[in-house]
Amino acid sequence: MTEAAAATPDATNRTDILVAGAGSTGLAAALSFAKSGMRVTLVGRIPPPLPGRTVALFEASLRFLDQLGALDRVRAQGCRIEAIRMIDDTDQLLPVPELTLSASEVDLPALGINISNDELVAVLLDLTRANTAISFIDADIVDYDFSTGATAILGDGRRLDARFIVAADGRNSRARAVAGIDVKEWTYPQIALTMMLRHEFPHDGVSTEYHTRSGPFTLVPLPGTEAAPHRSSLVWLMNVDDARRRLAKPREELEFEIEDYAKSEFGVMKIDSDIGQFRMGGMQVSQHGKGRLALVGETCHVFPPIGAQGLNLSLRDVADLEDCLASIDLQNDKELSRALARYDRHRRADIGFRTHGVDILNRSLIIPYLPVDLFRGASFIAVSALGPLRRAIIREGILPHIALPRLMQQPIETMDEAHRRAS
Numbered sequence: 001m002t003e004a005a006a007a008t009p010d011a012t013n014r015t016d017i018l019v020a021g022a023g024s025t026g027l028a029a030a031l032s033f034a035k036s037g038m039r040v041t042l043v044g045r046i047p048p049p050l051p052g053r054t055v056a057l058f059e060a061s062l063r064f065l066d067q068l069g070a071l072d073r074v075r076a077q078g079c080r081i082e083a084i085r086m087i088d089d090t091d092q093l094l095p096v097p098e099l100t101l102s103a104s105e106v107d108l109p110a111l112g113i114n115i116s117n118d119e120l121v122a123v124l125l126d127l128t129r130a131n132t133a134i135s136f137i138d139a140d141i142v143d144y145d146f147s148t149g150a151t152a153i154l155g156d157g158r159r160l161d162a163r164f165i166v167a168a169d170g171r172n173s174r175a176r177a178v179a180g181i182d183v184k185e186w187t188y189p190q191i192a193l194t195m196m197l198r199h200e201f202p203h204d205g206v207s208t209e210y211h212t213r214s215g216p217f218t219l220v221p222l223p224g225t226e227a228a229p230h231r232s233s234l235v236w237l238m239n240v241d242d243a244r245r246r247l248a249k250p251r252e253e254l255e256f257e258i259e260d261y262a263k264s265e266f267g268v269m270k271i272d273s274d275i276g277q278f279r280m281g282g283m284q285v286s287q288h289g290k291g292r293l294a295l296v297g298e299t300c301h302v303f304p305p306i307g308a309q310g311l312n313l314s315l316r317d318v319a320d321l322e323d324c325l326a327s328i329d330l331q332n333d334k335e336l337s338r339a340l341a342r343y344d345r346h347r348r349a350d351i352g353f354r355t356h357g358v359d360i361l362n363r364s365l366i367i368p369y370l371p372v373d374l375f376r377g378a379s380f381i382a383v384s385a386l387g388p389l390r391r392a393i394i395r396e397g398i399l400p401h402i403a404l405p406r407l408m409q410q411p412i413e414t415m416d417e418a419h420r421r422a423s
């Protein structure tokens with residue numbers, strides 16, 4: 001189907017896919033279904049800026065963004081992550097070696113790219129607006145009707161009929177609630193403070209995680225500017241009282257404390273953005289789709305930002321759903337129900353693995369219990385010493401072992417190859 005033909009509504013004025021929510025996941029979903037020839041309606045408000053927030057996107061996500069036409073701009077605005085250093089800073093009994101996971105170990109030039117959330121949303125929004133197969137409605141959905149099909153209802157009473165609804169409306173998803181999908185939620189006694197920093201010494205494309213008793217303190221590389229050649233973003237997990245205390249401090253004192261946490265490895269630190277604060281929690285759903293609805297992104301998984309897995313997982317939800325729905329007749333209930341069962345099976349495994357992995361690592365840091373410390377320390381030692389294990393972990397983080405959806409299979413050009421092609 002051509003894009004122009006796809007944009008023309010049919011006699012019933014029904015769109016093929018209605019995407020609820022215009023965050024990063026919803027925008028990626030709209031672009032991905034439009035790419036597969038479907039008529040898409042995207043309903044959601046343009047997301048407000050997220051202070052100090054960046055997102056590290058790994059190889060599988062970059063392949064997907066390449067297929068959506070977003071990779072060149074993401075590369076131009078983001079910074080390559082060539083390695084991740086993990087430093088145990090819990091003062092535990094067992095001396096734990098520093099662990100480095102490098103792209104070169106798995107024959108890749110980089111593990112991924114770190115880009116500001118706002119820039120990523122802007123790139124995806126521009127592509128969405130330019131795509132004639134997508135109708136973008138800047139509004140909230142107030143209700144849904146799944147009694148005879150899939151209908152979204154807007155505040156002004158408009159009813160939007162769709163063959164299928166993709167819910168990307170975030171952790172408090174209205175679509176999920178109306179469909180009656182159960183959730184299990186829990187909280188962690190932590191807040192993440194986020195900000196952009198300028199520093200004295202270069203990061204050399206390395207993301208550095210200090211694992212402290214209040215959670216990870218993670219510096220992620222950002223591109224330099226003329227005025228500030230060395231920049232990083234910071235995601236700093238801490239307990240609620242410490243967050244309050246630090247937010248009330250004069251900036252200079254906070255900058256000094258940040259330098260201290262980073263062992264002065266990057267020299268003097270200067271805060272270069274507003275500071276964001278995000279309560280830490282977790283969530284899992286009982287099913288990832290029901291009837292004519294599928295859940296993607298934070299509608300179906302929430303966990304703390306450890307190992308930069310959240311949006312990478314969300315993009316896998318989208319690419320996987322596109323795979324499951326691509327070859328079926330959306331009007332055939334039997335085919336649809338089989339496709340959704342397949343989607344649910346895939347997502348249950350991938351999401352469950354990440355949610356539990358992050359939960360165990362986070363709790364193992366904040367609960368000072370000797371056997372847990374010893375287990376975490378021994379795991380670090382094993383991964384440092386055993387090359388095959390380390391390489392398997394790197395691959396799992398950036399290019400998971402699950403059968404990758406079609407839109408994540410095509411390897412991307414390296415930056416050098418892209419430059420050669422352009423010149």
Ligand SMILES: Cc1cc2nc3c(=O)[nH]c(=O)nc-3n(C[C@H](O)[C@H](O)[C@H](O)COP(=O)(O)OP(=O)(O)OC[C@H]3O[C@@H](n4cnc5c(N)ncnc54)[C@H](O)[C@@H]3O)c2cc1C
Pocket residue numbers: 020021022023024025026043044045046047053054055056057139140141142168169170171173174192194235278296297298299305308309310311312313314
């Ligand atoms: C501190 C921090 C650091 C992180 N770092 C990383 C990282 O490095 N790498 C990574 O992969 N992930 C990271 N994540 C996770 C990642 O940022 C999130 O998974 C991602 O932003 C979620 O995007 P989303 O589109 O699913 O949800 P949201 O961004 O919450 O979008 C949901 C959208 O739905 C809209 N909406 C809600 N209700 C309605 C309605 N009724 N009608 C229409 N629209 C509606 C909202 O307005 C919103 O725009 C991090 C998270 C945190 C907190």
